[in-house]
Amino acid sequence: MDVAEAPLRNLVTDVPGVLVGSAEDRQGATGVTAVVFEEPAVASIAVLGGAPGLRDTGLLEPEMTVERVDAILLSGGSAFGLDAAGGAMAALAARGRGFAVGPARVPIVPQAILFDLLNGGDKPWARGEGGAPPYRALGAAAVEAAGLAFALGTAGAGFGATTLDLKGGLGSASAVLGDGVRVGAVVAVNAVGSAVIGGGPHFWAAPYERGAEFGGLGWPAAIPAAALAPRFKGGPGANTTIALVATDAVLTKAQAKRLAIAAHDGFARALRPAHAPLDGDVVFSAATGRRPLADPVFGLAELCLAAADCLARAIARGVHAATALDRPGAQPAWRDRFGTLSPPLGGPL
Template sequence: MTMRRNLLTDIPGVSVGHAEDAQLASGVTCILFDEPVIAACDVRGGGPGTRETDLLDSGRTVEKVDAIALAGGSAFGLDACAGVQAYLRENDRGFAVRDIRVPIVPGAILFDLLNGGDKGWGRFPPYRELGYAAAAAATPGPHALGSVGAGLGATTVNMKGGIGAASAVTEDGVTVAALAAVNAAGSATVGDGPHFWAGPFEQDREFGGRGSPATVPAAALATVTKGLPRTATTLVVVVTDAALGRTHAKRLATMAQDGLARALYPIHTPLDGDIVFAAATGRRILGDPVIGLTRLGAVAAHVVARAIARGVYEATALPFPGALPAWRDLYPG
């Protein structure tokens, strides 16, 4: 494969597109697959907002998906899936039922309705059109990070959140990558300092190279959150080029959830709707189905932690009064 770019598109056959509205302060991110892929998901947050996730359980008739949509807008943002679906139908993609194709687009949303943007959109929310635009913009090349797409309006408890990504290759030669939309109820940093909870897993100074603090201050272990129900959620998509069945994809999603616990504190609260989607393009044989999957899941958790930290590191503050600062505003240079 080509040189690793530390992005979700390091997986061949995967494209990423963003669409956002600066006045709305919200947007959509679309993960588009060249061919339908096996997918599963693992939901840990207490306030999820999802579409088509029941279809991802084992034993369902339709095993593969065409795309995954991530959106702001809380429950209104679920319309983004319909926009992605419309784009796919125009391109003759989807599950075939005689001469009809039904694109399969699971999705999940985060809450960004109180970030200062103008949410007075009238009768219909704009997320369907944003979903279509994100799908149309999807590219297999480098994709933007930070305050873009579903991450435009995202925040953590103490600073701006955003879109992050990371990738790695396992000792078996399997590639795994993650994209995260970070809108956590908790914090990605150790207290109010510059160090990320994910610091031990950082590679090549991808989120500032600060490492870990010599000690963790007691105040950093206090339970500090946004405090309002359903105002958070971190959305993650993990993709590998390994050949996995639905059951193994589910195990990958479950193991990858550990990356959220390594990067955010607290996590999986009643305030969050945290979810990890896992998808497998099937281009590389995993080898030993137990040991290979164990190695893949362990590396995936590290990759998720790194992607989350990058989402905060790459973010820029919203241009509204009272908006939370970005990490780079607080720790320039």
């Protein structure tokens, strides 16, 4: 079947050349999501949060030598989670993937992490009680699981994620531009703020929703002043929303950088607040290079707009799909509080 005729899943894997896999430590209430490229992809990054946790991201700047990456990881675990890239690299190296350095090959796997250490999961290694963090094994398992279909909500890097008032999660969405270029987003929503207006059920991302992909409820009749008052979850380092936007367009590394910057608008459309000093908000971008842009300037502008919209939708889908952790005092999920308002039970309002 031709790519243009393939049915859309409303996932980032609708972008040709992109695969996604997740792995979780359910006892520890944490996980890892790997975005694996069938062939090395041009990639970049934009960091607008004040407290990021990153690995091997300096090489993604346009002036750096390495142009392409083999995979990108999103992980829980705070700084402990940075071990996941090592496991992913080992799994990719076993497949012969990587940047050639003489006879050696080094898989290029940039990574971002979020803070999920205080969500009620059993993490003795984070309390200094011994044992090894699970992230190296989870990184390898996520790579091995990579495919076209993957779970949303309480899965992968979103397994232990939370927001101000509801369980966070893993979200994804996709779109096709008028010239046939595809774009998609995947995000682990662990925000310092809220994805819903005044405690729910309506999502800040409602204007960008397609169909009833996150409930179909639209906007509330009015937005109360209290919903605009500043409210923050947790404390310094206890947050971070991490994402990747991907396209099958042919992009330079500088254009990929512009795409990552513009995609941050999706955070601002779907979360209030975003990009706080307490956040590590990060967006990776990747281009698999299957289809040239119709116009290098206006085509890129259209792609940037679509990427931001996809990311906003993906954030709402991640929260909408989440289920509460099986822990005393766990944050409620959107479905727990508002599921009767959502299709198929209630139908779009």
